[in-house]
Structures are given as structure tokens and as C-alpha cells.
Amino acid sequence: MGDMEKLAESVSSLQAAFEAHRYICSEEIATAVFLAYQLRKPILIEGPPGVGKTELAKTAAKMFALPLIRLQCYEGLDESKAIYEWKYGKQLLYTQVLKEALGEVLGNAKGFRESVEQLHKFGDIFFSEEFLEPRPLMKAIKEEDGCILLIDEIDKADHEFESLLLEILSDYQLSIPEIGTIKAAAEPPLVFLTSNNTREISDALKRRCLHLYIPFPDVDLEQRIVAARVPEIPPALQQQLVAFIHELRTLDLKKMPAISETIDWARTLLLLHADALDATVVRDTLNVILKFQEDIDNVKGEVTAITAKVAK
Amino acid sequence: MGVERTISNFIRALRNAEVRVSTAETLDAMSVVDLVGYEDKAHLKRSLSLALPKTADEKNTFDACFDQFFQFQDVRGEAANDSKSESEQEGEESGEGGDGEGGGAGGTPQTQNRRKKKSKSKAKQNNLYEEEEEADLGPGEITEAHSPLGKLLMANSRVELAQSMAKAGEAINVREIQIFTQKGLYARRIMDYMGLPDLNQEISDLRTDSRIPARRLGQELKQRRDFLREQVRDYVEQQFMLNADVSGKRLREEMLRSVKLSNVEHRNFRLIQEMVYKMAKKLSTLHSRRRKVFKRGQLNVPKTLRNNMSYDGAIFDLYWKSVKVDRPKVFAICDVSGSVANYARFMLMFLYSMDEVMPKVRSFAFSSDLAEVTELFNRNKIEDAIAKVLHDYSGGSTDYGQALLDFKKLCLDDVDNRTTIIVLGDARNNHGETHAEVLKELYDRSKRVIWLNPEAKLAWNTGDSEMRKYGAYSHQVEECNSLMHLERVVSNLLRQTN
Numbered sequence: 187m188g189d190m191e192k193l194a195e196s197v198s199s200l201q202a203a204f205e206a207h208r209y210i211c212s213e214e215i216a217t218a219v220f221l222a223y224q225l226r227k228p229i230l231i232e233g234p235p236g237v238g239k240t241e242l243a244k245t246a247a248k249m250f251a252l253p254l255i256r257l258q259c260y261e262g263l264d265e266s267k268a269i270y271e272w273k274y275g276k277q278l279l280y281t282q283v284l285k286e287a288l289g290e291v292l293g294n295a296k297g298f299r300e301s302v303e304q305l306h307k308f309g310d311i312f313f314s315e316e317f318l319e320p321r322p323l324m325k326a327i328k329e330e331d332g333c334i335l336l337i338d339e340i341d342k343a344d345h346e347f348e349s350l351l352l353e354i355l356s357d358y359q360l361s362i363p364e365i366g367t368i369k370a371a372a373e374p375p376l377v378f379l380t381s382n383n384t385r386e387i388s389d390a391l392k393r394r395c396l397h398l399y400i401p402f403p404d405v406d407l408e409q410r411i412v413a414a415r416v417p418e419i420p421p422a423l424q425q426q427l428v429a430f431i432h433e434l435r436t437l438d439l440k441k442m443p444a445i446s447e448t449i450d451w452a453r454t455l456l457l458l459h460a461d462a463l464d465a466t467v468v469r470d471t472l473n474v475i476l477k478f479q480e481d482i483d484n485v486k487g488e489v490t491a492i493t494a495k496v497a498k
Numbered sequence: 499m500g501v502e503r504t505i506s507n508f509i510r511a512l513r514n515a516e517v518r519v520s521t522a523e524t525l526d527a528m529s530v531v532d533l534v535g536y537e538d539k540a541h542l543k544r545s546l547s548l549a550l551p552k553t554a555d556e557k558n559t560f561d562a563c564f565d566q567f568f569q570f571q572d573v574r575g576e577a578a579n580d581s582k583s584e585s586e587q588e589g590e591e592s593g594e595g596g597d598g599e600g601g602g603a604g605g606t607p608q609t610q611n612r613r614k615k616k617s618k619s620k621a622k623q624n625n626l627y628e629e630e631e632e633a634d635l636g637p638g639e640i641t642e643a644h645s646p647l648g649k650l651l652m653a654n655s656r657v658e659l660a661q662s663m664a665k666a667g668e669a670i671n672v673r674e675i676q677i678f679t680q681k682g683l684y685a686r687r688i689m690d691y692m693g694l695p696d697l698n699q700e701i702s703d704l705r706t707d708s709r710i711p712a713r714r715l716g717q718e719l720k721q722r723r724d725f726l727r728e729q730v731r732d733y734v735e736q737q738f739m740l741n742a743d744v745s746g747k748r749l750r751e752e753m754l755r756s757v758k759l760s761n762v763e764h765r766n767f768r769l770i771q772e773m774v775y776k777m778a779k780k781l782s783t784l785h786s787r788r789r790k791v792f793k794r795g796q797l798n799v800p801k802t803l804r805n806n807m808s809y810d811g812a813i814f815d816l817y818w819k820s821v822k823v824d825r826p827k828v829f830a831i832c833d834v835s836g837s838v839a840n841y842a843r844f845m846l847m848f849l850y851s852m853d854e855v856m857p858k859v860r861s862f863a864f865s866s867d868l869a870e871v872t873e874l875f876n877r878n879k880i881e882d883a884i885a886k887v888l889h890d891y892s893g894g895s896t897d898y899g900q901a902l903l904d905f906k907k908l909c910l911d912d913v914d915n916r917t918t919i920i921v922l923g924d925a926r927n928n929h930g931e932t933h934a935e936v937l938k939e940l941y942d943r944s945k946r947v948i949w950l951n952p953e954a955k956l957a958w959n960t961g962d963s964e965m966r967k968y969g970a971y972s973h974q975v976e977e978c979n980s981l982m983h984l985e986r987v988v989s990n991l992l993r994q995t996n
Contacts, residue, residue, distance in 0.1 A: 197541070217545055221530060221534075227526070389520075399553075
């Protein structure tokens, strides 16, 4: 616990800690984690795909040495998959087993009314926590020492699901009709939500979160990221390839190469034992950074020019 | 009072620049400021930009707004570069100065109160109190000022001065300031209202006066006038930040919303398109929720239980509440002849920007003959399709009668009681046959007929306008000539079709 507080005591210490876990982050990102920790607020992370939104949550979990609980969102996700479900099988099995014991339970009860009263005394055994199957959100709430809760790609879930999240996001608690309200342990989870912006997230959800937008990094930051992730790469090549990627991002492409592509490309070039970028190597490996044939065809014509420009 | 006041002022400026900030977020901002402090401006900016703006666009606006707002002001609500201790020190000094001065007129206690609230332009403040005489006039007797503003200035009361300034601002409606080039104008208007012309006259009279005390007064007044000008400028600046449309875009949008669509200049088309898209998006999100609910079935518990009774209560045969299959149709019939073409353009744009929530739209264009253009819209981008429609169909003189007959022939069979028909046109038929009976037939068969007329209501039924005849066979007749009208119409449409 003490460690965690120390880590999160200032933006710069966070930044250093992230760097130690090979996640190079801008000051904005570190500030976001700092505020999220200090103010106990969830962070909603938006940005183009592949800039390290999910990675941020994962790294934070490693850094704070907390368990990571991940909820991947998809269309049709509902509370029985996100919050809790009753263990129907177990309930059924127990009823079958207990049928035999029923006679003993009702032992000396006479008549229907008394039997029902007798049964009432046993209360809601079948709807107690014993029969509750916790799903990610519930698990996160019940985690004693806190945890990192990653709600990934929230934009893929339905509108209604967002409303379901509001209670846990603002008060760190969940209400279950049969049991009551379950509050988070002393240390509430640190919540990260990511969104690729395929649809507008509702205002109610946004209002409860800090909002972090991660854009494509600038040249300097991306170079540091590549150096941290692929340390074996020669510096000259690393500079060239980052510059090349940045040139690509200025073109009109269907899908811009993101950081993850840059890193993949760096690894690829390393495997091919390339020392510097040249037009042939680039053309051969273009499919690592561009994921649409149309984009590849468009860029192929420009490769020579860009490579020459970058090589300077 | 400093921090909270400044933050809430800043949030007002943000809202003004179209960043949506709720009360909850205001509280967040306060706790952010508590946490990070205000010494490090860059850090504060980064932190606030996490708590306040919630989209990438809003973040850009926020950045600009932050820089602009805190250019003049420190977070504590003081002028930049002034530390607290300094301001207190100065307060004492000038207080003494005020006492010593003959013209002080007992404004001192108030002055000190005032200073805590508004300690801008301290350097200038010194000039108010310390006599910086020009060489030839020594300290000494001063004559009384005559003009009201002169008296006010010589009275040395900042409270009264500020009050008078605010009053003047109120009187000339400084809140209506819209673009930054107006700042000078408003500043001058405030000065004028406060009585600047009289003061100027007095000053120029005094400066040529032969008596030394009078000239002394002239100099003094001039100095104080310059100080006042500075103050007024600051005041206007602040009002501008709080009330005006800092980027100028909102003004244009506001204007374009209500301007007649036929008068929209070509260079504004892009902006209008953006706005149409934005408005359509807004309506979409407003209405998409309801539609979603409709699409889903719900377990019909009573029926399920009843029907499973016979299986010893084991539920395996589920019954769903029947999903309402309602596929409303919209037919849009647009007059695309010269006079109405622009309205048609924007209405079609609106209808097609909403394909997410809008039921299936079939569109028809006519000037003399009518043809279906739905396919065209499905195959091309909206802008291209519209251009093509206008090019292909807008020739010829308008003939509503013929258009209605054509429409009847084309798709009377498809019109049923779930159909909404929108006719967009000015109903000016060149004195031709109206064929209103066709419209009556449509009126009887369809769910709704809506007639949108881009002309002002007063012009209906004048000349060759057949609005009275057509209006009789429409469920709803509306004037529709601006984006605002369009938005209302489409919103109503959604409410009824869903």
C-alpha cells in the first residue's frame, strides 16, 4: 500500500515508474493516472486504435502490483455477463438433494399454512451470495486490496450497458435486487475505460470520468517508445523508421499506422538485419504497417521519395 | 474568493466556447485545483483538460480558451505578475497617499476594500494617488472639476468608478459583444456614456487656462482619464471573454440557423453542411434510444408461466411479448425548380444524414415532371447526389398538378397507413391545373401528409400560390425556410414515425 502511495505521489514519479515498466508516456497520461488515483475517479481513454490505451491499464496493474480484471465489451453484453449471475445449476442440484430432507424440515408442521410458515424461516437461502456467480465488475468491487478494472472498448457495448456502469463508476457499489447493495472494499478499484470512438459515449458516463485523449505521439516520444520496446534496434535505423511512420501519417490513409505497428515494424526490420531504410526493404515490409491493400498500393508509389527524405 | 470565482468564470468562458461543462464537472475541477495547486500553470492546464473537456474537439477549444483566459489573470483572480505580499504593501502605501492628498475626498476605506477584490493594473493605480507633476507646476492648490466624470475621477473612489463603469456597460449592452474587433467600439461607447466628451472638453479648456491650479487639474484629469481608459478596456475584455463567441463560429452558426436557406451564400455551404450533419446527429442520438428498445423482445412472464403449467412448472417454452414490427415509410417530394431548389437541397441533406434512425426515405424530385431519385442518393455521396438532382430536374416550369399525377402513377400502391408524405414546395403552380384531388387521395390513404412551404406565411395564397387548396388536404402545413424550421420538422417527424 505504502508503495502505491509513493508511486502515485507526483506526476514525475509516476512517469518514471511507467518508464521502468517499459511504457513511455507523455505528461498528459501520467497526469491522468495521478489524478485518477488521487481523486478516485475512473479514466475514460479515447484515441485511435493502437496507441496503447489498453496497454496503459495493463502496465498500471503491473506497476501498482494489483490484479487486473478485464471486461471486454461487445454488443449484447448485459448484467448477467458483466456483474453477476445466479448459479442456476447449483440451485437446481441443491433443490433436488434437499427434496429428501424436506420431510424433516417440515417435520411436525400441520397443514399448508404452517408448512409455508416453516419454509419462510429458511429465508432466501437460494438467493444468497453462496449461489452468486460474480462476473468482472462484481469481482473488482469485492477485491480486498483494490485492483485495476479495465473496461475495454466500451463503445462496442450497447447504450443500456453504459447506464449499468454508472453506479459502479460514481459510487463504487453495485445493487443486486435479491441481496442489496454491495460496496467496494476499503480500497476501491482503479477503473480504466477505453473507447475507439465508434460511437459517441453518453454524457452521463463522461461526466463521471476523467477524459484522456491519447493521440499519435510526436517523433521524440515515439522514438523513446521504440527504444524502450525494441532496445536492440540500432539508433540510426530507429530514427529513420519513426520518421518514415510520421511521414505516412500525413498521407490520406484508410488506417494510419499506430504505435503498435511501429513496434512490429521495428521488430521485423531487426529480424531482416536491416541497418538502414531503403526503398526495397520498405516495399517488402509495407504490409506490416499498412493493413489495407488500397493503402499499400497508394503508398508504394511514394516509398522512394519518402525513404530518400527520411534518410537525410 | 479568488480561486473558486476564477474557476467558475473560466468555466463560463468554456461553456461560452461550446464546451459542455456540468455542475459535477465544475466540482471536479475545484478538487483538481485543490490537488495540483495553481503554481504550475502547465500542470494545471493538463490536469483541468482531463477533468473538463470530454471530446478531442473540446480539448482543442479548451486549450485555446485556457491560454486566452489566463493570459490576463492568475488563477487567484489577481493580475499576473503580482504576488500577494506586494499587493498588500501597495495597498498600504496608496492608502497613505490618499490620506495625504487634499482631493482624497474620503474614499480611502472603500478603496482598500475594493482593492482586495479588484487588484488589477496596480501600476496604474499608483498614478491615481501619487502626484507625478510636470516640472513647471509644483504641488499645491487645485481647482474643482466641473464635468460629472471629472468629479467622479477626482473623487478617487474606485467603488463608484467601477459602479459607474458597470452601469455604463449595462446601458450600452456590453454583454452583446460578439467578436473581438468590437472591443474598441464597446470601450469607447462605455467611455462616452460615462461622459468622456465633456471631460475631454474640460481638459482641453483647462490646459489652456492661464491659472496654475486649473492647469494642474487639467494634467491630473488627463492622467486619470488614461487610467480610466485602461480600466474600461480590461472590463470590456473580461465581458468579451465571458459573453462573446470567442471563435466567431457560433455567431455565424447562430446566424445561419435562422437565415433563409435561399439566401445562403455559396461560401457558407460547407458550414451549413456541417451544421446539418451536427443537427442530424443530435436528433439521431435523441431518438436512437427509443428505437433500440422497440427492436427487442421482452419475456412475457404471465403467458410463459401459464403455458408451462402443464410441464410441472419446468419452464422451457418461452413466450415473448410480440415485437412491434412497424416499418414506417417516408416519401419526400421536392420541388427543385429555381425558387425552392436550395430548400430541397438542405432538406434532403437532413433526411439522408439521419439514415441511422430515419425510416426508409424515398425521394422524388420534380419541376415539371416527377421522378424518383432514391437510387441516386443510395449510390452517390449526398453532395454529389444533390448536385446531380438539381442539375437534372430543375429545368422547366413548375407544374404541381402534373407532379402529383406522376406520383400517383408511380407509387400510390405503396402508400399505406404507415406512410408519411412530405411535400416541399411553394405551391406556385403558374395558374395550371392543381389536381388537388390527387393530394386528397394521398391524404386519405397515408398516415400523414406534411406540406412544407419555404415562403413566409403572408405570401401564401397570393398570386399563383395554391396553398389554400393543397393545405386543405395536408395534415400539417408549415413554413419552413431555415435550418431551425427544418430541425423542428424532422424532429416532429421522428417522434411520430417511431
